[in-house]
Each structure stands twice: as C-alpha cells, then as structure tokens.
Amino acid sequence: ALRDADHASSIFNALSQGNTQLIADFDPQTLQQNEINTLLAFGVHEAAEAGHPSVIRALSEKFGVSALHPESVGEAGRTALGLAAKKGRWQCIQVMAELFEHEKLLAKYRSTPLIDAAANGHFECVKVLAENFDRNQY
Numbered sequence: 343a344l345r346d347a348d349h350a351s352s353i354f355n356a357l358s359q360g361n362t363q364l365i366a367d368f369d370p371q372t373l374q375q376n377e378i379n380t381l382l383a384f385g386v387h388e389a390a391e392a393g394h395p396s397v398i399r400a401l402s403e404k405f406g407v408s409a410l411h412p413e414s415v416g417e418a419g420r421t422a423l424g425l426a427a428k429k430g431r432w433q434c435i436q437v438m439a440e441l442f443e444h445e446k447l448l449a450k451y452r453s454t455p456l457i458d459a460a461a462n463g464h465f466e467c468v469k470v471l472a473e474n475f476d477r478n479q480y
Contacts, residue, residue: 357385360394365404383411386438390422391429395437398422402441412442420458427455427471430464439474 356364370378382405389397390412401410412422426434435455459467 353381354384354388357397358388358392358394360389360392360397362396362400365397365400368404370405378405378409379411382409383414384416386410386412386422387414387416387425390426390431390434390438391416393426393429393431393434395431395433398434398437398441407441410442412438421455423455424458427459427464427467428462430459430462430467432464432466432470435467435470436474439470444475 353364373381382401385401386398389395389401415421416425418425418428420428423435423438426432426438456468456471459465459471
C-alpha cells in the first residue's frame with residue numbers, strides 16, 4: 343500500500359515513466375480512499391510534468407475524470423496544467439483540456455499556465471492554451 347514509502351515511490355516513478363500498464367493492473371481495493379485520492383491527484387501531476395498524456399488518459403479511464411484532481415497544487419506550487427505548461431508538455435495540455443472542466447485546470451496560484459509557458463519559451467503550449475481556453479480564464 344501507499345503507506346510503504348518505497349511502494350509509493352515506485353508507483354509515482356512508474357507514472358512519471360509513462361507506465362500505463364501499472365494503471366490497468368492497479369487494484370484500488372488495496373488502498374484507503376485518502377491514499378487513492380493522493381495517488382490520483384499527484385499521478386496527474388507526475389504525468390503532466392514528465393510529458394505522458396497517455397497516463398493522464400489512462401487514469402481518467404480507470405478511475406473516472408471526476409476522481410482526478412488536476413487543480414491540486416504540487417510541490418512547486420503549480421497545478422498539473424501549470425507544470426505541463428512550464429515544462430512544454432503541450433500534448434498533456436491538450437489531453438487535460440479535453441478531459442477536465444477548465445475552471446479546475448486554471449486554478450491560479452503562483453503563476454498562470456500561460457505565463458509559465460511563455461516565460462519558458464514553450465510557444466506550442468501557448469498556442470494550445472490559446473486554442474482551448476477562453477482568454478479571460480487565464
């Protein structure tokens with residue numbers, strides 16, 4: 343279970359490596375609900391930061407979009423969308439724009455995804471953000 347730090351670390355490492363088979367094989371009955379919520383929230387963050395849109399899609403298919411928490415703030419003070427924008431992961435931005443309510447994705451903390459993308463020279467991300475979100479939202 344996630345209570346075992348090594349096991350939790352291996353799950354997050356697999357997600358950041360794009361391992362969708364782990365998600366397909368995952369048995370949610372082995373964890374408590376708060377542990378599943380943590381896994382789902384930060385699984386999306388790991389995938390968004392590492393650039394694995396297939397993991398984001400697989401998590402949503404396995405657990406349902408409403409179970410995922412892209413608006414949660416990770417260690418860097420950014421949401422999953424903010425991490426993807428900062429790292430230039432435009433494919434992840436596209437998948438999140440398709441799957442999630444835009445209000446959840448555009449929660450503002452330290453910076454906005456548009457500012458993160460532009461400041462880091464990720465102009466494909468700026469383009470995807472502009473195509474998928476109302477300019478008044480970000």
